[in-house]
Amino acid sequence: MQALTDRVKPVDRRPLNFVEKLYIPAILKGMGITFKHIFKKKATVNYPEETRPFSPVFRGLHILNRDEEGRERCTACGLCAVACPAEAITMEAAERKPGEEKLYREEKYAASYEINMLRCIFCGFCEEACPKDAIYLTETFAPSNYDRKGFIYGKDDLLIPDPKKK
Numbered sequence: 124m125q126a127l128t129d130r131v132k133p134v135d136r137r138p139l140n141f142v143e144k145l146y147i148p149a150i151l152k153g154m155g156i157t158f159k160h161i162f163k164k165k166a167t168v169n170y171p172e173e174t175r176p177f178s179p180v181f182r183g184l185h186i187l188n189r190d191e192e193g194r195e196r197c198t199a200c201g202l203c204a205v206a207c208p209a210e211a212i213t214m215e216a217a218e219r220k221p222g223e224e225k226l227y228r229e230e231k232y233a234a235s236y237e238i239n240m241l242r243c244i245f246c247g248f249c250e251e252a253c254p255k256d257a258i259y260l261t262e263t264f265a266p267s268n269y270d271r272k273g274f275i276y277g278k279d280d281l282l283i284p285d286p287k288k289k
């Protein structure tokens with residue numbers, strides 16, 4: 124059969140001679156490769172003590188932003204959910220009541236807001252779609268978890284602390 128690429132290497136099926144049966148040349152060759160790598164710069168880092176610098180365009184864990192007065196910016200318009208190719212975002216809208224003007228910037232707000240991090244592909248479309256500058260992708264990544272439910276990030280996990288209370 125004709126090979127599709129020129130990367131095919133024919134297998135040498137000759138019976139091993141006496142020296143080859145001792146495997147010593149092969150072992151020495153392997154040890155030589157190992158020693159050569161000892162003096163090379165390590166390709167790995169001692170994570171988590173050491174971390175690699177992020178790319179300037181890295182997109183990590185989301186945050187829900189507040190305005191300068193500490194009010195929630197999200198108005199539950201749903202544009203981020205519509206833009207999300209992974210259908211990872213769900214939310215429930217609620218109407219702001221009189222007296223809640225200091226909590227929510229708009230007349231409508233997200234009573235609940237969830238992102239399923241197991242679906243998210245960190246594309247950043249939600250951030251681009253948001254007309255209220257309410258959602259951002261940060262330079263942090265979602266921590267590992269043994270529980271699938273732990274990857275459903277709710278509003279409490281996503282909303283940044285109120286700068287006025289800090």
Ligand code: SF4
Nearest residue numbers: 207243244246247249
């Ligand atoms: S980053 Fe992309 S995949 Fe993740 S929630 Fe936003 S739009 Fe969806």
Ligand code: SF4
Nearest residue numbers: 197198200201203253
């Ligand atoms: S995060 Fe932005 S786009 Fe998404 S519902 Fe809130 S205001 Fe709309």
